[in-house]
Amino acid sequence: MDxxxxxxxxxxxxxxxxxxxxxxxxxxxxxxxxxxRVQRLEADxxxxxxxxxxDPHAVGRGFEVILHVDLVTQEAAVVTDFEREAAALEEVSExxxxxxxxxxxxxxxxxxxxxxxxxLTGRIMSIRGVGKVSSHFSMKNLKG
Amino acid sequence: MDxxxxxxxxxxxxxxxxxxxxxxxxxxxxxxxxxxRVQRLEADxxxxxxxxxxDPHAVGRGFEVILHVDLVTQEAAVVTDFEREAAALEEVSExxxxxxxxxxxxxxxxxxxxxxxxxLTGRIMSIRGVGKVSSHFSMKNLKG
DNA sequence: TATGTGCATGGACAGCCTTGACCGCGCAAT
DNA sequence: ATTGCGCGGTCAAGGCTGTCCATGCACATA
Numbered sequence: 001m002d003x004x005x006x007x008x009x010x011x012x013x014x015x016x017x018x019x020x021x022x023x024x025x026x027x028x029x030x031x032x033x034x035x036x037r038v039q040r041l042e043a044d045x046x047x048x049x050x051x052x053x054x055d056p057h058a059v060g061r062g063f064e065v066i067l068h069v070d071l072v073t074q075e076a077a078v079v080t081d082f083e084r085e086a087a088a089l090e091e092v093s094e095x096x097x098x099x100x101x102x103x104x105x106x107x108x109x110x111x112x113x114x115x116x117x118x119x120l121t122g123r124i125m126s127i128r129g130v131g132k133v134s135s136h137f138s139m140k141n142l143k144g
Numbered sequence: 145m146d147x148x149x150x151x152x153x154x155x156x157x158x159x160x161x162x163x164x165x166x167x168x169x170x171x172x173x174x175x176x177x178x179x180x181r182v183q184r185l186e187a188d189x190x191x192x193x194x195x196x197x198x199d200p201h202a203v204g205r206g207f208e209v210i211l212h213v214d215l216v217t218q219e220a221a222v223v224t225d226f227e228r229e230a231a232a233l234e235e236v237s238e239x240x241x242x243x244x245x246x247x248x249x250x251x252x253x254x255x256x257x258x259x260x261x262x263x264l265t266g267r268i269m270s271i272r273g274v275g276k277v278s279s280h281f282s283m284k285n286l287k288g
Numbered sequence: 289t290a291t292g293t294g295c296a297t298g299g300a301c302a303g304c305c306t307t308g309a310c311c312g313c314g315c316a317a318t
Numbered sequence: 319a320t321t322g323c324g325c326g327g328t329c330a331a332g333g334c335t336g337t338c339c340a341t342g343c344a345c346a347t348a
Contacts, residue, residue: 001202009203012196016160019335033295035336046202050194052156058145058190059153066242066249087287095287098210098280105210105280107288136242136249143231143239144251163304177326179306 001046004029008037009047016050061093061109065116066136068102071129078129085127091119102134145190148173152181153191160194205237205253209260210280212246215273222273229271235263246278 007027011018018026024034041047056062069086071078086106087095094107106124110116116135124130151171155162162170168178185191200206213230215222230250231239238251250268254260260279268274 006203009196009198013198014195016194016196020337021335030296031336032297032338036294044202046199048197048199050160050196051158052153052160052194053192054153054157055190055192058188059150066240083286092287094285096210096285097283099283100280102280104286105282136244136246138249139241139243141238141240142227142248143236164306165304174327175305176307176328180325 005037005041005046008034008041012038012047012050056109060111063110063112063116064093064138065108065110066138067106067108067120067124068132068134068136069104069106069124069130070102070132071104072131073129075129082127082129086124089119089123091115091123102132149181149185149190152178152185156182156191156194200253204255207254207256207260208237208282209252209254210282211250211252211264211268212276212278212280213248213250213268213274214246214276215248216275217273219273226271226273230268233263233267235259235267246276 004027008023011023011026020035020038021031023038024031027034029037038047056064069082071082082104083095083097086092086104091108091110092106093109094105096105097103098105108116108119110119120133120135124133148171152167155167155170164179164182165175167182168175171178173181182191200208213226215226226248227239227241230236230248235252235254236250237253238249240249241247242249252260252263254263264277264279268277
């Protein structure tokens with residue numbers, strides 16, 4: 001993992017579909033060694049994959065909400081049930097258990113406010129053991 | 145935006161480096177029309193780009209913390225200064241202004257706990273106007 | 289000095305992409 | 319029924335890429 005590897009990674013993060021010859025010329029290598037490095041980075045798990053990034057609005061996921069959830073108990077059955085059910089919801093794009101408060105951090109991606117209201121009452125608050133929930137609406141993205 | 149477009153998008157999100165011929169066969173098209181659709185989706189901004197996904201640990205960003213920040217005042221100069229300075233920090237991978245409390249949501253990606261402590265005291269709390277900060281450490285990722 | 293690592297170069301082959309043109313089908317409007 | 323339009327299928331030519339190989343060189347290390 002030297003500066004050439006980092007340059008390759010930076011380029012591939014910026015443009016995941018760049019051709020090997022173009023990538024090589026951008027980082028100051030020729031195609032052969034460049035390809036070897038990329039394959040090594042992939043094999044080592046440094047590069048996990050390549051993905052298209054899609055406009056959320058175009059796929060009905062333009063309304064994003066950060067949701068904090070507390071459970072009313074830490075009883076094992078309640079915890080595992082909640083985690084399984086919430087993780088299975090496709091509107092849940094990120095789902096973490098936290099140390100301390102709140103118990104859970106969820107990122108919800110739905111089409112609009114109505115969709116969120118429906119999701120929150122119908123999908124989340126109907127799960128057994130869900131206590132306090134707190135929704136945080138984004139005013140503006142300042143980065144990312 | 146029909147079911148073919150959605151299938152193409154799903155495939156490209158899953159594997160952003162799939163070849164056009166392979167993509168076409170997966171969604172049940174031939175190469176020509178498939179390429180036309182991909183180009184249209186790109187031109188329309190539905191597909192924003194293609195990016196490699198990198199193991200955070202391999203690039204010194206394996207320790208992620210969710211950080212809530214409140215400012216001591218909503219004075220315009222303080223607000224704009226804070227937003228500009230925080231957005232410029234490379235450890236900040238996501239940065240939103242929220243409605244209500246807290247004022248700001250930040251995602252911080254550093255190497256380890258020591259790096260976070262240094263970041264928090266040296267980079268965030270030293271910005272003028274920063275009041276209450278609250279760090280949320282992830283216990284485990286349940287999705288995403 | 290001997291060795292291992294990593295890169296440059298050149299060549300070669302198979303395969304893919306791109307582009308364009310032309311054809312046929314289904315559907316909606318007239 | 320007919321016309322026009324949108325969309326997919328097919329075909330072909332040309333260029334480029336990905337991949338692999340062998341060889342030689344520079345550099346750090348033992």
